[in-house]
Amino acid sequence: MNTPDTTTGGTDAAGLRERVAALLASHDPATTPRQDFLRARFDAGLAWIHFPEGLGGLGAPRSLQPVVNAALEEAGAPDNDPRRIGIGLGMAAPTVLQYGTAEQQRRFLRPLWTGEEVWCQLFSEPGAGSDLAALATRAVRDGDDWIVDGQKVWTSSAHLARWAILLARTDPALPKHQGLTYFVCDMTDPGVEVRPLRQITGEAEFNEVFLTGVRIPDAHRLGAVGEGWRVAQTTLMNERVAIGGTPVPREGGMIGIVADTWRERPELRTHDLHQRLLKLWVDAEVARLTAERLRQQLRLGRPGPEGSGMKLSFARLNQDISGLEVELLAEDGLTYGDWTMTRPELVDFTGRDAGYRYLRAKGNSIEGGTSEVLLNIIAERVLGLPPEPRTDKDRPWKDLPR
Incomplete structure (x- = not known):
């Protein structure tokens, strides 16, 4: 270099x-x-x-x-085509910078930023999606390596990725948040199998990933053994800012598409739709300005739980706006271009038809943390409300019902 x-x-x-x-x-x-x-x-x-x-x-x-x-x-x-490498830029890079060794930083950050190496995120599992700390993928120490077995799900870009940020359980005798360790996994290694997950849109943008006897060198561990949950929080907070805090111009994104349709097709207008459009336009503008304030705070330090509020707002707005668009277009809103099995590199909300936007927006309340989990984070960490009872927090993970 x-x-x-x-x-x-x-x-x-x-x-x-x-x-x-x-x-x-x-x-x-x-x-x-x-x-x-x-x-x-x-x-x-x-x-x-x-x-x-x-x-x-x-x-x-x-x-x-x-x-x-x-x-x-x-x-x-x-x-560097930031939308294509968003997981690397928004999630992997801040984590590698904060927890990586000097050697790891030199190896990973340059090809990550230039887009020569695509990254994905191996966090969610079939039995531990919203409750990420309950994950069951195991990493067992074998000399200078770790042997990893498990299954991950909802993995964006896994079919394109060279590297993955991976959270695995290294000590099942500890409570679920304490027995986790964070790794960088080479997606080209033997034992890594990527299978497409076909979505309601007809595409397979997400994947499930099976890990069978995958060897990961200890040199690819980020943070200390057993501190994976703390490292993962850096990833998750940056992820929510990346999803919900992306800069857009005034009347940008999906609200701009609906507003343009309203102006160009007066025959579609009704009083009820007009009132709903005005409310959503104001909500979108508030969200845009709040996101700008969040980015200003981010420039002064690391992201906090406020990013959860932006991601929650992003999901709700996208779903409400896409629903209004389908209603506004009447029978034209029911058309859907091409329900063909493809494996896209990018999620393109603005370059597709209304039917695609309506269907794809349903996933916004799941990806990057479910809306229910984000509501808990906002209640407890932003508003200071009493936490929900958690009877499993201090019990060994191996003793928890699954």
């Missing part, structure tokens, strides 16, 4: 523009191959500027990242 040129420009807005200019001078986007340009941007510290030097950043304030992005976009530079 090349050493970033720290002699050109500072880490304020003007200095960052100087660094961008230097990068563009040495790597013309019009003639430099895309991957070469992305690698050079990472090595120059302009990937995620708040990361440390040598790891794609400059230790600069996160709030200045838009300065870099805008300057590169204006120059026609390629981006």
